[in-house]
Amino acid sequence: MTPKPPVINCHTHIFTGGHVPPYLAKTFLPWPFYLIFHLGFIVRLFRFWYNGPYTWRFKPWYKKWTVIMYRLKMLVRRSQLHRMIGAIIGIILGIHVFFILFEWLSGFKAETELVTFLNEAKTWLISNHLLFIPTALFGKVSVVFLFTLFFKSASNLIFFVLKKIWSFLGLLPGPESKELVDRYLSIGRFAFHKNQNTVFSRLKSQYPEGTGFVILPMDMAYMGAGKVGDDYTYTNQMIGLKKLKEKKANKGIFFPFVFADPRRIREEGKSQLDFKVVEGSVVLEECFIKTYIEDHQFSGFKIYPALGYYPFDEALLPLWKYAADNGLPITSHCIRGTIFYRGNKRREWDTHPIFDEDNQAMLLPEIDNRDFTNNFTHPLNYLCLLEERILRKVVSQAKDIRVKELFGYIDLNTPLKHNLRHLKLCFAHFGGDDEWNRFMEFDRDNFSSQLMKNPDRGIAFLQNKKGEFRPGKLPQIWKYADWYTIICSLMLQYPNVYADVSYIIHNESIQLLLKQTMTHEGLKNRVLFGTDFYVVRNHKSEKNIYAAINTHLDEAEFDQMARNNPAEFLRSSR
Numbered sequence: 001m002t003p004k005p006p007v008i009n010c011h012t013h014i015f016t017g018g019h020v021p022p023y024l025a026k027t028f029l030p031w032p033f034y035l036i037f038h039l040g041f042i043v044r045l046f047r048f049w050y051n052g053p054y055t056w057r058f059k060p061w062y063k064k065w066t067v068i069m070y071r072l073k074m075l076v077r078r079s080q081l082h083r084m085i086g087a088i089i090g091i092i093l094g095i096h097v098f099f100i101l102f103e104w105l106s107g108f109k110a111e112t113e114l115v116t117f118l119n120e121a122k123t124w125l126i127s128n129h130l131l132f133i134p135t136a137l138f139g140k141v142s143v144v145f146l147f148t149l150f151f152k153s154a155s156n157l158i159f160f161v162l163k164k165i166w167s168f169l170g171l172l173p174g175p176e177s178k179e180l181v182d183r184y185l186s187i188g189r190f191a192f193h194k195n196q197n198t199v200f201s202r203l204k205s206q207y208p209e210g211t212g213f214v215i216l217p218m219d220m221a222y223m224g225a226g227k228v229g230d231d232y233t234y235t236n237q238m239i240g241l242k243k244l245k246e247k248k249a250n251k252g253i254f255f256p257f258v259f260a261d262p263r264r265i266r267e268e269g270k271s272q273l274d275f276k277v278v279e280g281s282v283v284l285e286e287c288f289i290k291t292y293i294e295d296h297q298f299s300g301f302k303i304y305p306a307l308g309y310y311p312f313d314e315a316l317l318p319l320w321k322y323a324a325d326n327g328l329p330i331t332s333h334c335i336r337g338t339i340f341y342r343g344n345k346r347r348e349w350d351t352h353p354i355f356d357e358d359n360q361a362m363l364l365p366e367i368d369n370r371d372f373t374n375n376f377t378h379p380l381n382y383l384c385l386l387e388e389r390i391l392r393k394v395v396s397q398a399k400d401i402r403v404k405e406l407f408g409y410i411d412l413n414t415p416l417k418h419n420l421r422h423l424k425l426c427f428a429h430f431g432g433d434d435e436w437n438r439f440m441e442f443d444r445d446n447f448s449s450q451l452m453k454n455p456d457r458g459i460a461f462l463q464n465k466k467g468e469f470r471p472g473k474l475p476q477i478w479k480y481a482d483w484y485t486i487i488c489s490l491m492l493q494y495p496n497v498y499a500d501v502s503y504i505i506h507n508e509s510i511q512l513l514l515k516q517t518m519t520h521e522g523l524k525n526r527v528l529f530g531t532d533f534y535v536v537r538n539h540k541s542e543k544n545i546y547a548a549i550n551t552h553l554d555e556a557e558f559d560q561m562a563r564n565n566p567a568e569f570l571r572s573s574r
Contacts, residue, residue, distance in 0.1 A: 004559060006253070008212035008566035011331070011428055011502035011530025014199040015218050018232030021225035023342070093147045095125075100133060100140045196240045203533050204253075206542040212253040212566070214530070215241060216302045216331060219259040223307045224343035234259065235288075242296050255299040255570060257331060258292045261307070262315035275318050277406045280418045282322035289319065293328070299570055300329035305376035308341035310353065312384040312394050317403050320385060324423040327572040333377060334483070335429035335503065340373040349375070354384050354393055357475040379427060379486045380478050383461060386494045388419040424496040426528060426569065431483030433504035436513055438482040447481035451488055456522055458489025488517075491526045498569055501561075502530030506539035511552040518557040528569055529562035 056062045076082040099122050125131035134140050203213065219234040221227070241256040265273045274285035284290035292298045301323060305311050311332055323330055349372060351361035366372035384390045395409045395416065403409075408417020430436070442448040450459045459477060464470045477486065491497045504510055518524045531545050540548070550558055 005563045005567050006210045006212050007208065007529070007562045008214065008255070008570070009207070009531055009533070009562075010214045010426070010500045010528040010566050010569065011216060012203060012213050012533040013216055013218065013535060014196040014203065014533075015237055016194060016196060016199065016232070018194070018229055019218060019220070019234075019237050021220050021223060021228060023226040090147075093143065096131065096133060097144050097147045099125075099131065100144060103133070196237070197244060199534065200244060200250075200254075203542065207546065210253065212255060214299065214331070214566075214570070215244075215254065215256040217241060217257065217259045218302075218304065218339075219261050219264065220307065220339070222261060222263045223339070223341050234264070238292060241298075242292070245296065245298075257300045257302040257329075258289060258298050259302045259304075260289075260316060260319055261303075262309050262313035265315040273315075273319065275322070275402075277402050280406065280408060281325055282318050282406065284322065294574075297574075299572075300331065302331050304333040304339070305381070306333055306337070306340040306373045308343070308373065308376065310376055310384075311381055312354070312391075314394075314398050314400065314403060317395070317398070318406060320420055320423060321406055321418070324420050326574050327424060328574070329424045329426060329498075329569050329572075331426045331428050331500070332382075333429070334379055334427040334487070334499075335432035336370070336374055336377070336434065340369055341376075342369060345369075345372050353397070354390060355380075355474050355478065356471065358472075362475050362478070378478065379431060379483050379490065380461075380474065382425060382427075382490060382497075383474075385420045385423055386425075386490065386497070387462070388416055388421065389462065391419055392416050421494060422496055423494075424569070425494075425498065427487045427490075427497075427499040428530070429503050429532070430499040430501055430527075431487050433507040433510050435483035436504065436510045439484040440513060442482060445480070445482075447477060448485050451485055455520065456492060458492050459485060461489070461493075484513075488523060492522045498526045498528055498565070500528035500530035502532035503536050505531060505545055505549060506536050508548075511548075515553060515557065518553060518561060524557075524560055525565060525568075527561050528565050529558075 076086045099118075102118060102122075122131065126133075134143065200213075200215070204211070217234070217237050219237075221234060238258070244250055245254050245256055247254075268288070270285070270287060272288045274287040274290075275282045276285060277283075284294060301319065303311055303316070320330070322328070345367065349364060351363055352375070353361070355362040357363070364372060364375045366375065384394050391407070392409070392412060392415070395404055395407045396412055398404055398409075406418065439448050447459055450457075454460075459481065460467075461474065461477065462469055462471060464473070487497075487499050491499060501510075501514060505514075514527075517527060529549070531542055533542055536545070549562075553561065
């Protein structure tokens with residue numbers, strides 16, 4: 001029997017907390033409050049915990065302490081008098097802890113009858129010498145610690161208070177504050193490690209032997225959230241990936257990508273990307289991109305438009321022509337999330353640079369960062385690469401004469417000699433689980449019904465019902481069509497367009513639609529297994545996700561998504 005090809009997780013991250021800018025809370029919280037939620041502090045806190053208190057349980061002294069605590073507790077349990085004394089002490093300590101926690105939370109609560117009653121009760125207890133709350137923070141923390149240590153019921157009280165604090169987070173400026181905290185916790189759980197090797201070992205240990213992993217780096221230097229340390233530059237991140245790829249134990253299972261940011265290309269110039277055009281093809285000269293793609297044999301490219309650029313940026317066009325001609329895959333972030341550009345909206349972002357509406361540039365009226373950066377992420381932007389007629393307009397705006405030469409541009413009325421229809425592209429996160437839910441809920445929507453009416457094509461992006469060219473249709477699709485339908489339509493119409501289910505795979509609500517997608521003849525060969533490790537960890541572990549997906553899909557469907565499709569996606573013609 002022929003052995004199956006290995007499982008490949010097409011979307012994972014192993015960068016550390018040092019590679020992430022410190023001020024992710026910017027735009028979620030006003031100045032100077034976002035400075036307080038410094039990511040470096042979170043990472044150091046996790047490092048302190050896992051390198052300190054977490055390790056105590058393995059120490060000889062801790063085992064002796066456990067024995068002593070056990071004997072003390074059993075001494076109380078086995079004597080009625082001791083139980084009575086313990087209960088009295090517990091009640092007294094519990095009252096103190098309650099009012100300490102109430103004091104800490106008092107700034108979060110509106111004035112209600114209950115709050116007024118508790119304040120009056122606190123005053124009465126203090127005046128009658130029944131309540132002695134320490135004034136120093138250390139004293140208060142010590143009382144809470146003792147109560148938690150000796151009384152099981154304390155954990156229930158602490159948990160209750162933490163839930164109240166968690167509920168308060170939803171009231172912070174911006175409805176996504178909890179999501180930001182989730183992201184901080186995800187980074188804290190894994191990215192507190194100082195090197196990528198440790199993170200990768202944690203990932204690899206959760207999968208069967210021989211599983212492959214696409215490793216997607218992140219270059220967040222230009223997102224406006226502060227600078228990373230000198231030891232955690234993008235260059236050093238890539239050097240770390242190169243060393244991991246060269247390890248004998250990782251041969252054949254480690255598939256790192258190169259992150260491409262047009263702003264870095266412009267800033268660093270030829271040292272980042274240098275090329276010449278030879279008969280309509282890109283030939284890379286000595287530069288950073290060539291070193292990692294050709295010399296170190298990295299497997300593809302990663303882009304993250306939400307950081308503040310369009311995927312059809314002029315600086316990226318030569319790279320995409322090179323990738324398309326060599327069969328190199330490109331994975332692009334395509335979901336609404338918490339990692340996005342933190343600076344101010346620029347004037348040129350007020351309108352779309354390519355799409356028109358009513359004979360003028362399409363207005364992009366969003367103001368807040370989280371909203372207007374979704375315009376960079378929108379899947380319809382990729383028609384500007386895949387569709388020759390629209391790519392022609394993009395190339396016409398190029399300032400570098402080599403770009404026009406590369407595509408054989410003549411004028412706006414003459415088709416390009418070379419296009420990007422064969423570009424191998426993956427929409428990471430498949431648009432997002434919220435867009436999958438929109439698709440399922442839209443039962444009277446014309447666009448979402450196109451996958452049923454035209455299962456071999458989906459939405460006709462540029463034609464009307466009569467098949468006539470209609471460019472004015474794009475703004476309607478942009479505003480009203482769900483991203484699941486748009487992405488599926490692109491997968492049906494262009495030969496090398498894929499989508500992975502990373503991150504959204506944790507959500508049980510998508511499983512029925514995922515199974516339906518995997519039975520669609522035109523889509524089942526283009527869906528890729530991916531998890532978004534370690535970002536998805538605040539929802540489920542890798543083992544949990546892997547087990548769940550095997551439960552919802554049958555063996556043939558899982559093998560297609562996790563074995564066959566990834567192998568084809570990663571296959572290049574280099």
